[in-house]
Amino acid sequence: MRIVILGPSGAGKGTQAQALTKHFGLKHISTGDILREETKKESAICRAVKRLMDRGDLVPDELMLSIVEGIAAEEDHFILDGFPRTFSQSLALDAICKRIGAPIDIAISFSVPDNEIIQRIVGRLVCPKCTAMFHIHFLPPKAEGICDNCGAELIQRVDDTVDTVKRRLQLYHDLTAPVVDFYRRSGILLDINGQGDAHEITKDLIKVLEEKGLEKR
Numbered sequence: 453m454r455i456v457i458l459g460p461s462g463a464g465k466g467t468q469a470q471a472l473t474k475h476f477g478l479k480h481i482s483t484g485d486i487l488r489e490e491t492k493k494e495s496a497i498c499r500a501v502k503r504l505m506d507r508g509d510l511v512p513d514e515l516m517l518s519i520v521e522g523i524a525a526e527e528d529h530f531i532l533d534g535f536p537r538t539f540s541q542s543l544a545l546d547a548i549c550k551r552i553g554a555p556i557d558i559a560i561s562f563s564v565p566d567n568e569i570i571q572r573i574v575g576r577l578v579c580p581k582c583t584a585m586f587h588i589h590f591l592p593p594k595a596e597g598i599c600d601n602c603g604a605e606l607i608q609r610v611d612d613t614v615d616t617v618k619r620r621l622q623l624y625h626d627l628t629a630p631v632v633d634f635y636r637r638s639g640i641l642l643d644i645n646g647q648g649d650a651h652e653i654t655k656d657l658i659k660v661l662e663e664k665g666l667e668k669r
């Protein structure tokens with residue numbers, strides 16, 4: 453099963469993708485996580501990519517496609533989180549899938565009002581080691597500042613500031629909304645209200661995906 457997960461940063465797609473991959477035994481592929489790993493390397497390209505990410509801008513399509521093309525060819529059961537983010541990326545992904553004869557089965561889109569996204573992002577904590585996510589108020593770790601999963605010290609992402617979030621939201625509405633329409637027209641879109649208790653949303657999603665034939669692996 454090949455799933456793409458859409459929604460602005462802070463809509464809960466990373467948290468839900470992690471819960472679903474754990475439940476169903478899929479691979480979680482987050483383009484943001486892949487890029488954050490890449491930007492730890494010392495090269496002019498990595499530094500340029502980091503600058504774009506830090507101010508909330510998108511990384512050029514050519515680089516994103518070179519990352520995603522290999523993954524789509526290698527993996528059969530995945531949740532792709534953070535890609536496609538532009539209409540041209542969705543067309544490119546469609547072309548890759550047609551070429552390898554493995555279509556995207558489901559696109560899940562999370563919607564949350566912008567003001568709630570901003571609240572969520574500014575209190576967000578992430579684990580730099582295992583990428584688990586927490587929130588100072590809404591999803592606090594058991595021990596303050598420490599990852600429940602692996603014990604690493606939690607951090608705030610450099611791009612999780614009010615100004616950068618506003619920039620990312622603007623880009624989402626301008627550039628990613630057409631991607632949601634693309635999958636709606638393809639008949640594979642699952643529209644999810646991302647407001648409310650994260651565990652309840654996971655339970656509902658699992659039920660819907662099971663009804664669509666997704667089984668544990």
Ligand code: AMP
Binds near residue numbers: 461484485535
């Ligand atoms: P995320 O972790 O999904 O919020 O992504 C963090 C940052 O990585 C984004 O703000 C972009 O700078 C970059 N990024 C991730 N995925 C993509 C993509 N599909 N296209 C362009 N840039 C991306």
